[in-house]
Amino acid sequence: MDGNGRWAKDRNQPRHSGHRAGVISVRQSIKTAAERGVECLTLFAFSSENWSRPKEEVSGLMKLFVEALRRELDELHFNDVKLKFIGNLDLLSASLRGKIFEAEQRTEANTGLRLTIAMAYGGRWDIVEATKVLTRQVTEGSLQINDINDEIFAAELQMAGVPYPDLLIRTGGEQRISNFLLWGLAYAELWFTDVLWPEFDQSVFDEALSYYTSKQRRFGHTGDQVKAVGC
Numbered sequence: 498m499d500g501n502g503r504w505a506k507d508r509n510q511p512r513h514s515g516h517r518a519g520v521i522s523v524r525q526s527i528k529t530a531a532e533r534g535v536e537c538l539t540l541f542a543f544s545s546e547n548w549s550r551p552k553e554e555v556s557g558l559m560k561l562f563v564e565a566l567r568r569e570l571d572e573l574h575f576n577d578v579k580l581k582f583i584g585n586l587d588l589l590s591a592s593l594r595g596k597i598f599e600a601e602q603r604t605e606a607n608t609g610l611r612l613t614i615a616m617a618y619g620g621r622w623d624i625v626e627a628t629k630v631l632t633r634q635v636t637e638g639s640l641q642i643n644d645i646n647d648e649i650f651a652a653e654l655q656m657a658g659v660p661y662p663d664l665l666i667r668t669g670g671e672q673r674i675s676n677f678l679l680w681g682l683a684y685a686e687l688w689f690t691d692v693l694w695p696e697f698d699q700s701v702f703d704e705a706l707s708y709y710t711s712k713q714r715r716f717g718h719t720g721d722q723v724k725a726v727g728c
């Protein structure tokens with residue numbers, strides 16, 4: 498969700514007003530995803546690297562997250578959304594962790610859109626943590642090195658239990674992954690737009706979805722193989 502700062506700057510407003518406007522796009526995107534039948538939506542709200550932003554911006558963002566969760570939880574629950582948070586959540590304030598716990602608990606049994614919010618998340622951190630877990634199991638003797646495979650590794654990642662992403666959307670004009678779901682994005686379609694996040698609306702979301710549906714997903718097979726067996 499890139500481009501909040503530039504959106505605010507273009508309007509001679511402080512960066513924080515860009516983040517506030519970004520929350521409106523988040524709300525709209527969740528609604529669009531649910532309406533379009535998207536099963537899982539994952540939002541990169543705050544990266545491991547974002548901690549190095551100016552102190553006031555970081556604390557403003559943290560307050561915004563608490564406020565947004567307080568305001569939106571009832572409606573998300575009413576709309577059957579199941580919430581999950583990933584990242585190094587121990588680094589977040591007690592009040593934000595409390596809201597996260599409440600949101601996950603309340604929506605646990607919901608069966609609609611699976612909404613994951615990444616906070617204090619980094620793809621490399623995720624891989625390193627999974628490696629530590631498996632290494633411990635090998636050291637203790639409960640896992641053999643040769644038994645480690647994609648499936649066993651993925652089960653220790655933060656997104657365990659959630660299907661791999663089919664489509665990555667990045668706003669704000671940059672064409673990079675920026676340490677997002679490094680493992681899971683291996684076969685995702687990538688879609689980039691110059692639109693700044695606060696201007697990401699239903700029509701831009703639909704453009705991204707059309708791009709996705711126009712792609713033939715081959716997963717290493719040839720185009721003819723895919724047509725023949727639909728794999």
Ligand code: FPP
Binds near residue numbers: 498502523543
């Ligand atoms: C990146 O744009 C945006 C962020 C680091 C914050 C994203 C957060 C929100 C949109 C609020 C989301 C709220 C919830 C509850 C999920 P940037 O600041 O890097 O923009 P710039 O590249 O134009 O400076």
